[in-house]
Amino acid sequence: MQTSGSADRRAQLAGNLQRVHDRISTACADVGRDPGEITLVVVTKTFPASDVALLADLGVTDVGENRDQEAAAKAQACADLRLRWHFVGQLQTNKARSVVAYADLVHSVDRGRLVTALDQATARSGRTTRLGVLVQVNLDGVPDRGGAEPGEVGALADQIAASDQLDLGGVMAVAPLGSEPARAFAELARTANRVRHDHPGAIAISAGMSADLEAAVAAGATHLRVGSGVLGRRPSSG
Ligand SMILES: *Cc1c(COP(=O)(O)O)cnc(C)c1O
Secondary structure, three states, X not given: OHHHHHHHHHHHHHHHHHHHHHHHHHHHHHHOOOHHHOEEEEEOOOXXXXXXXXXXXXXXXXXXXXXXXHHHHHHHHOHHHOOEEEEOOOOOHHHHHHHOOOOOEEEXXXXXXXXXXXXXXXXXXXXXXXXXXXXXXXXXXOHXXXXXXXXXXXXXXXXXXXXXXXXXXXXXXXXXXXXXXXXXXXXXXXXHHHHHHHOOOOOEEEOOOOOOHHHHHHOOOOEEEEOHHHHOOOOOOO
């Protein structure tokens, strides 16, 4: 029974993954981009480590999580799968030490205190690689949803670039609820250009989720964070 359940789930994930890859290919073709420039991060929050293992077997290389406790346990359970782990959720400074133990790229850096905490935690962790980070940009003016105000992004980028242990990868945003994603992603692209002007290596733009990945590809996204489009509807909000 268990085997057939897992075979069904594998087939379901394989079909969903194929549909998402087809959407990315079509979106790239529409704007003349190479799909090879785009990293698909499959956001596995609320889904079990067994799904992560199936995804790895289906060729997924990058997975994302938004809560440290859940991510730490899953990363440990999946340590032999050689995946890259992306932390995409709001992050408290007291979780920095835990996150640097498994994360390859933290997408949600939005304040100076968090830069300091991640830098110190990385130094103490015994990691052999620097920690990649993106500056999360708030595009809707509602501070509770996370992200630095566009006007604060330059100073945060400078702080990260000057840190010992962090690599400034670029910027990230979540499109505001109830507004046109294309407009939000265009603003993110302008912010990304300003950051790249000062820090030429900061080329990543993390934008686009299941509902709006086409708009993100059109606006130059390099990282798409897709959850429900691959895994199905989440059991709870998260
Ligand atoms: C959950 C989540 C996603 C994935 O959202 P879907 O709509 O399920 O694709 C992407 N980014 C962040 C920051 C998330 O928390």
